[in-house]
Amino acid sequence: MAKSLLFIPDISGFTKFVQTTEVTHSQHVIAELLEVLIEANTEELQLAEVEGDALFFYREGELLSQEKLLAQIETMFTAFTGHLKLLEKNRICPCNACATAPKLELKIVAHCGDIEFIEVQGNRKPFGKQVIEAHRLLKNSVESDNYVLISKELSSDIELPIYYYSKVFRFKEGKDIYDQKEVEYIYSIIDNNKLNIGEYSTAKEVVLEDNPGIVLDRNFSIAAESLMEYITNLSYRHFWVKGVDKFEYNENEVTRLGSEHVCVINNKHLNFVAVKKKVKPGKYVYGEMTKSIPVADTVYQFYTISPISDNSCNLKIELYWEIRSLIKKLAMMLFAHRIFRKNTENSLNLLDQLVEERRIVIA
Structure with missing residues:
Protein backbone atom coordinates (compact mmCIF):
# COMPACT_ATOMS: atom_id res chain seq x y z
CA MET A 1 0.00 0.00 0.00
CA LEU A 195 8.05 35.54 3.74
CA ASN A 196 7.03 37.25 0.54
CA ILE A 197 3.92 39.01 1.83
CA GLY A 198 1.97 40.59 -1.03
CA GLU A 199 0.05 43.82 -0.98
CA TYR A 200 -3.06 43.83 1.18
CA SER A 201 -5.76 46.43 1.11
CA THR A 202 -5.73 49.08 3.80
CA ALA A 203 -8.43 51.68 4.15
CA LYS A 204 -7.44 55.23 3.36
CA GLU A 205 -8.05 57.87 5.98
CA VAL A 206 -10.94 60.16 5.05
CA VAL A 207 -10.05 63.85 5.01
CA LEU A 208 -13.11 66.11 5.07
CA GLU A 209 -12.60 69.81 4.43
CA ASP A 210 -16.16 70.99 5.16
CA ASN A 211 -17.90 70.94 8.52
CA PRO A 212 -20.42 68.15 9.17
CA GLY A 213 -23.98 68.80 8.04
CA ILE A 214 -25.40 67.18 11.19
CA VAL A 215 -23.85 66.77 14.66
CA LEU A 216 -25.53 65.01 17.58
CA ASP A 217 -24.00 63.84 20.85
CA ARG A 218 -25.07 62.11 24.03
CA ASN A 219 -23.54 60.63 27.17
CA PHE A 220 -23.97 56.91 27.78
CA SER A 221 -23.71 54.94 31.03
CA ILE A 222 -21.49 52.27 29.52
CA ALA A 223 -17.79 51.72 28.93
CA ALA A 224 -16.51 53.23 25.68
CA GLU A 225 -15.31 49.83 24.44
CA SER A 226 -18.74 48.27 25.03
CA LEU A 227 -20.56 51.07 23.20
CA MET A 228 -18.14 50.61 20.31
CA GLU A 229 -19.21 46.95 20.13
CA TYR A 230 -22.91 47.86 19.94
CA ILE A 231 -22.19 50.26 17.08
CA THR A 232 -19.72 48.21 15.02
CA ASN A 233 -21.24 44.74 15.55
CA LEU A 234 -23.85 44.60 12.80
CA SER A 235 -25.81 41.88 14.58
CA TYR A 236 -27.06 44.63 16.92
CA ARG A 237 -27.90 47.09 14.13
CA HIS A 238 -31.56 46.11 13.73
CA PHE A 239 -32.19 47.02 17.39
CA TRP A 240 -31.35 50.68 16.91
CA VAL A 241 -31.66 51.44 13.19
CA LYS A 242 -35.27 51.20 12.02
CA GLY A 243 -36.80 51.34 8.57
CA VAL A 244 -34.38 48.79 7.15
CA ASP A 245 -35.86 45.51 5.91
CA LYS A 246 -32.60 43.60 6.18
CA PHE A 247 -28.89 44.02 6.89
CA GLU A 248 -26.59 41.87 4.79
CA TYR A 249 -23.04 41.34 6.03
CA ASN A 250 -20.42 38.69 6.76
CA GLU A 251 -21.55 37.25 10.10
CA ASN A 252 -18.22 35.46 10.64
CA GLU A 253 -16.08 38.59 10.39
CA VAL A 254 -15.24 41.21 13.00
CA THR A 255 -16.05 44.59 11.46
CA ARG A 256 -12.86 46.36 10.37
CA LEU A 257 -11.82 49.10 7.98
CA GLY A 258 -12.96 48.09 4.52
CA SER A 259 -15.75 45.81 5.81
CA GLU A 260 -18.90 46.10 3.72
CA HIS A 261 -22.56 45.71 4.50
CA VAL A 262 -25.82 46.31 2.67
CA CYS A 263 -29.05 47.88 3.93
CA VAL A 264 -32.07 46.59 2.06
CA ILE A 265 -34.93 49.11 2.06
CA ASN A 266 -38.00 48.48 -0.12
CA ASN A 267 -35.92 46.14 -2.30
CA LYS A 268 -33.29 48.84 -2.79
CA HIS A 269 -29.74 47.92 -1.80
CA LEU A 270 -27.65 50.61 -0.13
CA ASN A 271 -23.97 49.65 0.04
CA PHE A 272 -21.81 50.82 2.96
CA VAL A 273 -18.09 50.44 3.67
CA ALA A 274 -16.28 51.04 6.96
CA VAL A 275 -13.87 54.00 6.85
CA LYS A 276 -11.77 56.05 9.26
CA LYS A 277 -10.78 59.62 10.02
CA LYS A 278 -8.33 61.20 12.43
CA VAL A 279 -9.37 61.65 16.06
CA LYS A 280 -7.48 62.71 19.15
CA PRO A 281 -5.62 60.00 21.09
CA GLY A 282 -7.81 58.17 23.60
CA LYS A 283 -10.95 58.38 21.45
CA TYR A 284 -12.53 55.61 19.37
CA VAL A 285 -13.96 56.29 15.94
CA TYR A 286 -15.98 54.24 13.48
CA GLY A 287 -17.20 55.54 10.14
CA GLU A 288 -19.34 54.36 7.26
CA MET A 289 -19.40 55.66 3.70
CA THR A 290 -22.00 55.13 1.00
CA LYS A 291 -22.54 56.31 -2.55
CA SER A 292 -25.97 54.68 -2.73
CA ILE A 293 -28.18 57.47 -1.35
CA PRO A 294 -29.91 59.29 -4.24
CA VAL A 295 -29.79 62.85 -2.84
CA ALA A 296 -25.99 62.86 -2.39
CA ASP A 297 -22.94 61.67 -4.28
CA THR A 298 -21.27 60.45 -1.08
CA VAL A 299 -22.43 60.32 2.54
CA TYR A 300 -20.14 59.76 5.53
CA GLN A 301 -21.36 58.99 9.04
CA PHE A 302 -18.85 58.94 11.88
CA TYR A 303 -19.32 57.73 15.45
CA THR A 304 -16.69 59.17 17.81
CA ILE A 305 -16.65 57.78 21.34
CA SER A 306 -14.84 59.60 24.16
CA PRO A 307 -14.38 57.79 27.49
CA ILE A 308 -15.56 59.76 30.53
CA SER A 309 -14.96 57.12 33.18
CA ASP A 310 -14.67 53.32 33.31
CA ASN A 311 -18.42 53.02 32.90
CA SER A 312 -19.45 56.11 30.96
CA CYS A 313 -18.64 57.78 27.67
CA ASN A 314 -19.77 60.40 25.19
CA LEU A 315 -20.91 59.56 21.67
CA LYS A 316 -20.77 62.14 18.90
CA ILE A 317 -22.44 61.33 15.58
CA GLU A 318 -21.42 63.42 12.57
CA LEU A 319 -22.89 63.28 9.07
CA TYR A 320 -21.05 64.68 6.07
CA TRP A 321 -22.14 64.69 2.46
CA GLU A 322 -20.62 65.54 -0.88
CA ILE A 323 -22.96 66.86 -3.58
CA ARG A 324 -22.04 68.22 -7.00
CA SER A 325 -25.48 68.65 -8.58
CA LEU A 326 -27.39 71.87 -7.87
CA ILE A 327 -30.66 69.93 -7.93
CA LYS A 328 -29.38 67.50 -5.30
CA LYS A 329 -28.11 70.39 -3.17
CA LEU A 330 -31.56 71.93 -3.30
CA ALA A 331 -33.19 68.62 -2.39
CA MET A 332 -30.85 68.31 0.59
CA MET A 333 -31.72 71.81 1.80
CA LEU A 334 -35.49 71.43 1.35
CA PHE A 335 -36.19 68.00 2.84
CA ALA A 336 -33.34 65.46 2.95
CA HIS A 337 -31.44 67.29 5.71
CA ARG A 338 -34.48 67.09 8.03
CA ILE A 339 -35.01 63.41 7.23
CA PHE A 340 -31.34 62.60 7.91
CA ARG A 341 -31.45 64.45 11.22
CA LYS A 342 -34.71 62.83 12.33
CA ASN A 343 -33.48 59.33 11.44
CA THR A 344 -30.18 59.92 13.26
CA GLU A 345 -31.98 61.22 16.35
CA ASN A 346 -34.26 58.17 16.34
CA SER A 347 -31.25 55.86 16.05
CA LEU A 348 -29.50 57.65 18.89
CA ASN A 349 -32.59 57.26 21.11
CA LEU A 350 -32.94 53.57 20.27
CA LEU A 351 -29.24 52.98 20.86
CA ASP A 352 -29.57 54.62 24.27
CA GLN A 353 -32.59 52.41 24.98
CA LEU A 354 -30.72 49.27 23.90
CA VAL A 355 -27.74 50.08 26.11
CA GLU A 356 -29.97 50.76 29.11
CA GLU A 357 -31.98 47.55 28.64
CA ARG A 358 -28.81 45.45 28.33
CA ARG A 359 -27.28 47.20 31.36
CA ILE A 360 -30.33 46.36 33.50
CA VAL A 361 -30.30 42.71 32.35
CA ILE A 362 -26.58 42.34 33.14
CA ALA A 363 -27.02 44.03 36.52
Whole structure:
Protein backbone atom coordinates (compact mmCIF):
# COMPACT_ATOMS: atom_id res chain seq x y z
CA MET A 1 0.00 0.00 0.00
CA ALA A 2 1.37 3.44 -0.96
CA LYS A 3 1.91 5.83 1.92
CA SER A 4 -0.47 8.72 2.53
CA LEU A 5 0.43 12.29 3.49
CA LEU A 6 -0.87 13.70 6.78
CA PHE A 7 -0.74 17.49 7.06
CA ILE A 8 -1.86 19.53 10.09
CA PRO A 9 -1.72 23.36 10.27
CA ASP A 10 -2.36 24.44 13.88
CA ILE A 11 -2.87 27.99 15.12
CA SER A 12 -0.55 28.55 18.07
CA GLY A 13 -1.75 30.50 21.08
CA PHE A 14 -5.42 29.73 20.49
CA THR A 15 -6.15 28.44 23.99
CA LYS A 16 -4.58 31.43 25.69
CA PHE A 17 -6.23 33.69 23.12
CA VAL A 18 -9.72 32.43 23.96
CA GLN A 19 -9.18 32.29 27.71
CA THR A 20 -7.84 35.82 28.01
CA THR A 21 -9.85 37.72 25.39
CA GLU A 22 -13.43 38.31 24.32
CA VAL A 23 -14.72 34.93 23.19
CA THR A 24 -17.00 35.98 20.31
CA HIS A 25 -14.40 38.10 18.55
CA SER A 26 -11.66 35.53 19.11
CA GLN A 27 -13.88 32.88 17.52
CA HIS A 28 -14.46 35.13 14.51
CA VAL A 29 -10.71 35.76 14.14
CA ILE A 30 -9.86 32.06 14.34
CA ALA A 31 -12.61 31.19 11.86
CA GLU A 32 -11.23 33.77 9.42
CA LEU A 33 -7.70 32.40 9.78
CA LEU A 34 -8.86 28.82 9.24
CA GLU A 35 -10.65 29.94 6.07
CA VAL A 36 -7.44 31.63 4.91
CA LEU A 37 -5.50 28.38 5.44
CA ILE A 38 -8.12 26.35 3.59
CA GLU A 39 -7.98 28.76 0.64
CA ALA A 40 -4.17 28.46 0.68
CA ASN A 41 -4.44 24.70 0.05
CA THR A 42 -2.90 24.83 -3.42
CA GLU A 43 -2.15 21.07 -3.62
CA GLU A 44 -5.79 19.96 -3.35
CA LEU A 45 -5.23 18.14 -0.07
CA GLN A 46 -8.37 16.56 1.35
CA LEU A 47 -9.75 18.26 4.45
CA ALA A 48 -10.63 15.52 6.92
CA GLU A 49 -11.71 17.72 9.79
CA VAL A 50 -11.62 21.14 11.43
CA GLU A 51 -10.22 20.45 14.89
CA GLY A 52 -10.92 23.63 16.84
CA ASP A 53 -7.82 25.69 16.14
CA ALA A 54 -6.36 23.25 13.60
CA LEU A 55 -7.05 21.69 10.21
CA PHE A 56 -6.41 18.04 9.41
CA PHE A 57 -5.56 17.49 5.74
CA TYR A 58 -4.46 14.30 4.00
CA ARG A 59 -3.56 12.96 0.57
CA GLU A 60 -4.48 9.30 0.22
CA GLY A 61 -1.88 6.95 -1.22
CA GLU A 62 0.37 9.72 -2.52
CA LEU A 63 3.08 11.98 -1.13
CA LEU A 64 4.00 15.41 -2.42
CA SER A 65 7.46 15.95 -3.80
CA GLN A 66 9.80 17.90 -1.55
CA GLU A 67 9.43 20.96 -3.82
CA LYS A 68 5.62 20.86 -3.72
CA LEU A 69 5.49 20.15 0.01
CA LEU A 70 7.78 23.07 0.88
CA ALA A 71 5.89 25.35 -1.52
CA GLN A 72 2.58 24.37 0.11
CA ILE A 73 3.98 25.06 3.59
CA GLU A 74 5.38 28.44 2.53
CA THR A 75 2.08 29.38 0.86
CA MET A 76 0.15 28.72 4.06
CA PHE A 77 2.56 30.66 6.27
CA THR A 78 2.49 33.55 3.81
CA ALA A 79 -1.32 33.65 3.63
CA PHE A 80 -1.65 33.34 7.41
CA THR A 81 0.89 36.08 8.17
CA GLY A 82 -0.52 38.36 5.50
CA HIS A 83 -4.01 38.09 6.98
CA LEU A 84 -2.71 38.90 10.45
CA LYS A 85 -1.12 42.05 9.04
CA LEU A 86 -4.41 42.98 7.39
CA LEU A 87 -6.24 42.51 10.71
CA GLU A 88 -3.67 44.68 12.46
CA LYS A 89 -3.73 47.52 9.93
CA ASN A 90 -7.50 47.62 9.46
CA ARG A 91 -8.55 47.06 13.08
CA ILE A 92 -11.38 49.18 14.47
CA CYS A 93 -12.42 47.20 17.52
CA PRO A 94 -10.45 48.06 20.71
CA CYS A 95 -11.17 44.73 22.45
CA ASN A 96 -8.33 42.47 23.59
CA ALA A 97 -9.21 39.76 21.07
CA CYS A 98 -8.75 42.06 18.09
CA ALA A 99 -5.75 43.84 19.62
CA THR A 100 -3.82 40.63 20.33
CA ALA A 101 -4.79 38.68 17.19
CA PRO A 102 -1.59 39.70 15.32
CA LYS A 103 0.41 37.81 17.96
CA LEU A 104 -1.08 34.46 16.94
CA GLU A 105 1.36 32.05 15.30
CA LEU A 106 1.21 28.97 13.10
CA LYS A 107 2.78 25.55 13.29
CA ILE A 108 2.50 22.88 10.61
CA VAL A 109 3.17 19.17 11.11
CA ALA A 110 3.63 16.84 8.13
CA HIS A 111 3.84 13.07 8.49
CA CYS A 112 3.16 10.00 6.36
CA GLY A 113 2.28 6.34 6.62
CA ASP A 114 -0.29 3.69 5.91
CA ILE A 115 -3.74 4.83 6.99
CA GLU A 116 -7.16 3.29 7.27
CA PHE A 117 -10.54 5.00 7.13
CA ILE A 118 -13.68 5.01 9.22
CA GLU A 119 -17.11 6.29 8.30
CA VAL A 120 -18.68 8.80 10.71
CA GLN A 121 -22.15 10.09 9.81
CA GLY A 122 -21.42 9.56 6.16
CA ASN A 123 -18.00 11.22 6.32
CA ARG A 124 -14.87 9.24 5.53
CA LYS A 125 -12.06 10.03 7.95
CA PRO A 126 -8.44 8.85 8.20
CA PHE A 127 -7.83 6.52 11.11
CA GLY A 128 -4.99 4.54 12.61
CA LYS A 129 -1.58 4.61 14.24
CA GLN A 130 -0.01 7.14 11.86
CA VAL A 131 -2.89 9.58 12.33
CA ILE A 132 -2.42 9.42 16.10
CA GLU A 133 1.33 9.88 15.71
CA ALA A 134 0.88 12.94 13.46
CA HIS A 135 -1.28 14.63 16.10
CA ARG A 136 1.16 13.75 18.88
CA LEU A 137 3.93 15.45 16.94
CA LEU A 138 2.12 18.72 17.62
CA LYS A 139 3.34 18.34 21.22
CA ASN A 140 7.10 18.54 20.87
CA SER A 141 10.21 20.21 22.26
CA VAL A 142 10.63 22.80 19.48
CA GLU A 143 11.30 26.13 21.20
CA SER A 144 8.93 28.18 19.11
CA ASP A 145 5.27 28.41 18.18
CA ASN A 146 5.93 29.41 14.57
CA TYR A 147 7.49 26.48 12.73
CA VAL A 148 7.10 23.54 10.39
CA LEU A 149 7.88 20.01 11.58
CA ILE A 150 8.33 17.10 9.15
CA SER A 151 8.66 13.57 10.44
CA LYS A 152 11.94 11.79 9.61
CA GLU A 153 9.91 9.12 7.85
CA LEU A 154 8.37 11.65 5.48
CA SER A 155 11.58 13.61 4.91
CA SER A 156 13.37 10.35 4.01
CA ASP A 157 10.63 9.26 1.62
CA ILE A 158 10.69 12.56 -0.31
CA GLU A 159 14.48 12.83 0.00
CA LEU A 160 14.40 16.15 1.83
CA PRO A 161 17.90 16.76 3.22
CA ILE A 162 18.10 16.96 7.01
CA TYR A 163 19.83 20.33 6.96
CA TYR A 164 17.99 21.78 3.96
CA TYR A 165 17.95 25.56 3.95
CA SER A 166 16.61 28.37 1.76
CA LYS A 167 15.41 31.94 2.26
CA VAL A 168 12.42 30.70 4.30
CA PHE A 169 13.55 27.33 5.68
CA ARG A 170 16.53 26.29 7.79
CA PHE A 171 15.93 22.75 9.02
CA LYS A 172 17.39 21.11 12.10
CA GLU A 173 17.05 17.65 13.62
CA GLY A 174 14.84 16.92 16.61
CA LYS A 175 13.30 14.00 18.43
CA ASP A 176 10.81 13.29 21.19
CA ILE A 177 9.46 10.23 22.94
CA TYR A 178 5.81 9.24 22.52
CA ASP A 179 4.50 6.11 24.27
CA GLN A 180 8.03 4.89 25.02
CA LYS A 181 8.92 5.25 21.33
CA GLU A 182 11.47 7.74 20.04
CA VAL A 183 10.22 9.66 17.02
CA GLU A 184 12.68 11.70 14.97
CA TYR A 185 11.84 14.70 12.88
CA ILE A 186 13.31 17.76 11.22
CA TYR A 187 11.96 21.23 11.86
CA SER A 188 12.43 24.82 10.77
CA ILE A 189 11.41 27.89 12.72
CA ILE A 190 9.77 30.35 10.34
CA ASP A 191 10.89 33.97 10.33
CA ASN A 192 7.83 35.86 9.07
CA ASN A 193 10.07 38.67 7.83
CA LYS A 194 11.48 36.26 5.24
CA LEU A 195 8.05 35.54 3.74
CA ASN A 196 7.03 37.25 0.54
CA ILE A 197 3.92 39.01 1.83
CA GLY A 198 1.97 40.59 -1.03
CA GLU A 199 0.05 43.82 -0.98
CA TYR A 200 -3.06 43.83 1.18
CA SER A 201 -5.76 46.43 1.11
CA THR A 202 -5.73 49.08 3.80
CA ALA A 203 -8.43 51.68 4.15
CA LYS A 204 -7.44 55.23 3.36
CA GLU A 205 -8.05 57.87 5.98
CA VAL A 206 -10.94 60.16 5.05
CA VAL A 207 -10.05 63.85 5.01
CA LEU A 208 -13.11 66.11 5.07
CA GLU A 209 -12.60 69.81 4.43
CA ASP A 210 -16.16 70.99 5.16
CA ASN A 211 -17.90 70.94 8.52
CA PRO A 212 -20.42 68.15 9.17
CA GLY A 213 -23.98 68.80 8.04
CA ILE A 214 -25.40 67.18 11.19
CA VAL A 215 -23.85 66.77 14.66
CA LEU A 216 -25.53 65.01 17.58
CA ASP A 217 -24.00 63.84 20.85
CA ARG A 218 -25.07 62.11 24.03
CA ASN A 219 -23.54 60.63 27.17
CA PHE A 220 -23.97 56.91 27.78
CA SER A 221 -23.71 54.94 31.03
CA ILE A 222 -21.49 52.27 29.52
CA ALA A 223 -17.79 51.72 28.93
CA ALA A 224 -16.51 53.23 25.68
CA GLU A 225 -15.31 49.83 24.44
CA SER A 226 -18.74 48.27 25.03
CA LEU A 227 -20.56 51.07 23.20
CA MET A 228 -18.14 50.61 20.31
CA GLU A 229 -19.21 46.95 20.13
CA TYR A 230 -22.91 47.86 19.94
CA ILE A 231 -22.19 50.26 17.08
CA THR A 232 -19.72 48.21 15.02
CA ASN A 233 -21.24 44.74 15.55
CA LEU A 234 -23.85 44.60 12.80
CA SER A 235 -25.81 41.88 14.58
CA TYR A 236 -27.06 44.63 16.92
CA ARG A 237 -27.90 47.09 14.13
CA HIS A 238 -31.56 46.11 13.73
CA PHE A 239 -32.19 47.02 17.39
CA TRP A 240 -31.35 50.68 16.91
CA VAL A 241 -31.66 51.44 13.19
CA LYS A 242 -35.27 51.20 12.02
CA GLY A 243 -36.80 51.34 8.57
CA VAL A 244 -34.38 48.79 7.15
CA ASP A 245 -35.86 45.51 5.91
CA LYS A 246 -32.60 43.60 6.18
CA PHE A 247 -28.89 44.02 6.89
CA GLU A 248 -26.59 41.87 4.79
CA TYR A 249 -23.04 41.34 6.03
CA ASN A 250 -20.42 38.69 6.76
CA GLU A 251 -21.55 37.25 10.10
CA ASN A 252 -18.22 35.46 10.64
CA GLU A 253 -16.08 38.59 10.39
CA VAL A 254 -15.24 41.21 13.00
CA THR A 255 -16.05 44.59 11.46
CA ARG A 256 -12.86 46.36 10.37
CA LEU A 257 -11.82 49.10 7.98
CA GLY A 258 -12.96 48.09 4.52
CA SER A 259 -15.75 45.81 5.81
CA GLU A 260 -18.90 46.10 3.72
CA HIS A 261 -22.56 45.71 4.50
CA VAL A 262 -25.82 46.31 2.67
CA CYS A 263 -29.05 47.88 3.93
CA VAL A 264 -32.07 46.59 2.06
CA ILE A 265 -34.93 49.11 2.06
CA ASN A 266 -38.00 48.48 -0.12
CA ASN A 267 -35.92 46.14 -2.30
CA LYS A 268 -33.29 48.84 -2.79
CA HIS A 269 -29.74 47.92 -1.80
CA LEU A 270 -27.65 50.61 -0.13
CA ASN A 271 -23.97 49.65 0.04
CA PHE A 272 -21.81 50.82 2.96
CA VAL A 273 -18.09 50.44 3.67
CA ALA A 274 -16.28 51.04 6.96
CA VAL A 275 -13.87 54.00 6.85
CA LYS A 276 -11.77 56.05 9.26
CA LYS A 277 -10.78 59.62 10.02
CA LYS A 278 -8.33 61.20 12.43
CA VAL A 279 -9.37 61.65 16.06
CA LYS A 280 -7.48 62.71 19.15
CA PRO A 281 -5.62 60.00 21.09
CA GLY A 282 -7.81 58.17 23.60
CA LYS A 283 -10.95 58.38 21.45
CA TYR A 284 -12.53 55.61 19.37
CA VAL A 285 -13.96 56.29 15.94
CA TYR A 286 -15.98 54.24 13.48
CA GLY A 287 -17.20 55.54 10.14
CA GLU A 288 -19.34 54.36 7.26
CA MET A 289 -19.40 55.66 3.70
CA THR A 290 -22.00 55.13 1.00
CA LYS A 291 -22.54 56.31 -2.55
CA SER A 292 -25.97 54.68 -2.73
CA ILE A 293 -28.18 57.47 -1.35
CA PRO A 294 -29.91 59.29 -4.24
CA VAL A 295 -29.79 62.85 -2.84
CA ALA A 296 -25.99 62.86 -2.39
CA ASP A 297 -22.94 61.67 -4.28
CA THR A 298 -21.27 60.45 -1.08
CA VAL A 299 -22.43 60.32 2.54
CA TYR A 300 -20.14 59.76 5.53
CA GLN A 301 -21.36 58.99 9.04
CA PHE A 302 -18.85 58.94 11.88
CA TYR A 303 -19.32 57.73 15.45
CA THR A 304 -16.69 59.17 17.81
CA ILE A 305 -16.65 57.78 21.34
CA SER A 306 -14.84 59.60 24.16
CA PRO A 307 -14.38 57.79 27.49
CA ILE A 308 -15.56 59.76 30.53
CA SER A 309 -14.96 57.12 33.18
CA ASP A 310 -14.67 53.32 33.31
CA ASN A 311 -18.42 53.02 32.90
CA SER A 312 -19.45 56.11 30.96
CA CYS A 313 -18.64 57.78 27.67
CA ASN A 314 -19.77 60.40 25.19
CA LEU A 315 -20.91 59.56 21.67
CA LYS A 316 -20.77 62.14 18.90
CA ILE A 317 -22.44 61.33 15.58
CA GLU A 318 -21.42 63.42 12.57
CA LEU A 319 -22.89 63.28 9.07
CA TYR A 320 -21.05 64.68 6.07
CA TRP A 321 -22.14 64.69 2.46
CA GLU A 322 -20.62 65.54 -0.88
CA ILE A 323 -22.96 66.86 -3.58
CA ARG A 324 -22.04 68.22 -7.00
CA SER A 325 -25.48 68.65 -8.58
CA LEU A 326 -27.39 71.87 -7.87
CA ILE A 327 -30.66 69.93 -7.93
CA LYS A 328 -29.38 67.50 -5.30
CA LYS A 329 -28.11 70.39 -3.17
CA LEU A 330 -31.56 71.93 -3.30
CA ALA A 331 -33.19 68.62 -2.39
CA MET A 332 -30.85 68.31 0.59
CA MET A 333 -31.72 71.81 1.80
CA LEU A 334 -35.49 71.43 1.35
CA PHE A 335 -36.19 68.00 2.84
CA ALA A 336 -33.34 65.46 2.95
CA HIS A 337 -31.44 67.29 5.71
CA ARG A 338 -34.48 67.09 8.03
CA ILE A 339 -35.01 63.41 7.23
CA PHE A 340 -31.34 62.60 7.91
CA ARG A 341 -31.45 64.45 11.22
CA LYS A 342 -34.71 62.83 12.33
CA ASN A 343 -33.48 59.33 11.44
CA THR A 344 -30.18 59.92 13.26
CA GLU A 345 -31.98 61.22 16.35
CA ASN A 346 -34.26 58.17 16.34
CA SER A 347 -31.25 55.86 16.05
CA LEU A 348 -29.50 57.65 18.89
CA ASN A 349 -32.59 57.26 21.11
CA LEU A 350 -32.94 53.57 20.27
CA LEU A 351 -29.24 52.98 20.86
CA ASP A 352 -29.57 54.62 24.27
CA GLN A 353 -32.59 52.41 24.98
CA LEU A 354 -30.72 49.27 23.90
CA VAL A 355 -27.74 50.08 26.11
CA GLU A 356 -29.97 50.76 29.11
CA GLU A 357 -31.98 47.55 28.64
CA ARG A 358 -28.81 45.45 28.33
CA ARG A 359 -27.28 47.20 31.36
CA ILE A 360 -30.33 46.36 33.50
CA VAL A 361 -30.30 42.71 32.35
CA ILE A 362 -26.58 42.34 33.14
CA ALA A 363 -27.02 44.03 36.52
